[in-house]
Structures are given as C-alpha cells and as structure tokens.
Amino acid sequence: MYKKILVALENGRADETLIRHVGELAGLLGSEILLVHVADGWAARNYDQLKLAESDEMRADREYLAGVAERLRDRGLTVHSELALGNPPAEIVRSAGAHRCDLIAMGAHGHKLVGDIFLGSTIDRVRHNTTIPVLVVRVAGASTPPLPQS
Numbered sequence: 001m002y003k004k005i006l007v008a009l010e011n012g013r014a015d016e017t018l019i020r021h022v023g024e025l026a027g028l029l030g031s032e033i034l035l036v037h038v039a040d041g042w043a044a045r046n047y048d049q050l051k052l053a054e055s056d057e058m059r060a061d062r063e064y065l066a067g068v069a070e071r072l073r074d075r076g077l078t079v080h081s082e083l084a085l086g087n088p089p090a091e092i093v094r095s096a097g098a099h100r101c102d103l104i105a106m107g108a109h110g111h112k113l114v115g116d117i118f119l120g121s122t123i124d125r126v127r128h129n130t131t132i133p134v135l136v137v138r139v140a141g142a143s144t145p146p147l148p149q150s
Contacts, residue, residue, distance in 0.1 A: 004032045005135075006101040008092050008122075011037055011064045014139040018107040019068060021137045026077050031103075035068055035081040036095050037061050038088040047085050058083065089125035096132050104132050107139040 007022050009015045026033050038044075043055035065081040072079045082099075084091035096104050106123050127134045 002029055002031050002103040004034060004099060004101045005103045005105055006034045006036055006092065006096045006099065006132075008088075008104065008106045008126075009035055009037045009065070009068065010107070011061055014107050014109065015068070017139040018105060018137050019072070022105045022135075023072055023075060023077060025105075026072075027075065032078045032080065033072060034095070034099050034101060035065050035072075035079060036084055036092060037065055037082075038084045038086065038091040040086060040088055044085040045087075058085075089122050089129065092122070092126050093130045096130060101132060103135055104130065105135040105137065108136045109139060 002025075005022055005026055007018060009018070022033060025031065039055075039058050039061050041055065041057050043052050044058055046052060047054075047058075062083050065083060069079040069081045080099075082095055084095055092104065092106075095101075104126060106126065108123060123134070123136055
C-alpha cells in the first residue's frame with residue numbers, strides 16, 4: 001500500500017515516537033523510508049542565493065539524519081535521507097512529490113490554538129498543499145486534550 005514513506009523530522013527528542021511508529025509500519029508493509037529534515041535558519045534559507053558555506057547547524061542536521069538512518073537500517077529497513085533547506089512545509093511537500101512518496105508522516109506536539117497561531121502549524125500547511133495522505137503521530141510529551149464527559 002505505502003511503498004515510500006516520507007518522515008519529517010525536527011532533530012529533537014519528539015522525533016523518537018514518530019521514528020518508532022513509522023519504523024514498525026514500514027517493517028510490516030515493506031516500505032522504504034525517506035527521512036527529511038528541513039533546516040530553516042538564516043544560512044539555510046539563503047544558502048543557494050548567497051552561495052554560503054554550510055553552517056554548523058546544517059552539518060549537525062546531516063549527522064542527525066545519518067544516525068537515524070543507520071539505526072533504522074540496522075532493523076533491516078531501506079532508508080534514505082535528505083536535508084532540505086528553507087521553508088519546512090513547502091520543502092516537505094516538494095520532497096514528497098520529487099521522491100514519489102505515497103505517505104507523509106509527521107509528529108504533532110498538541111499545541112493549543114494560541115501556540116498554533118504564533119508558531120504556525122507545519123502539519124496544517126502540509127496537508128493543505130498536498131494530495132499525498134498525511135499520517136500524524138502525537139509525539140511523547142505532547143499535551144492530550146481531555147476526553148469529553150458522558
């Protein structure tokens with residue numbers, strides 16, 4: 001069903017829940033995984049136009065992706081990785097299309113309305129700009145809304 005799954009990583013602790021879920025799913029389905037992290041700092045956003053050198057942050061992001069890819073490969077999975085530069089929602093959508101992914105997996109933090117207004121919602125922007133299904137996994141430590149009372 002899902003031959004290639006793009007996993008959008010943030011390079012943080014919250015990624016572990018997403019990696020665990022998608023790793024299990026890919027193992028069950030025999031899917032390839034494409035790990036994508038979007039560096040969005042000043043150097044990353046201006047890298048091509050200004051012909052900048054790779055920043056320490058970008059190098060650290062590449063190392064992070066390589067480490068996650070190796071851990072998943074050790075579990076017998078086929079994994080590729082890409083460090084994209086610029087606007088995270090746009091780059092996730094672009095990368096998913098360019099690599100012919102048929103599922104995009106992202107972690108949700110459970111921000112409240114105010115947090116989403118000020119921080120923006122990458123998930124919301126991705127889902128509105130792609131026809132590829134989006135799997136949203138609530139990451140460990142995310143706030144969970146209370147269940148309605150009956």
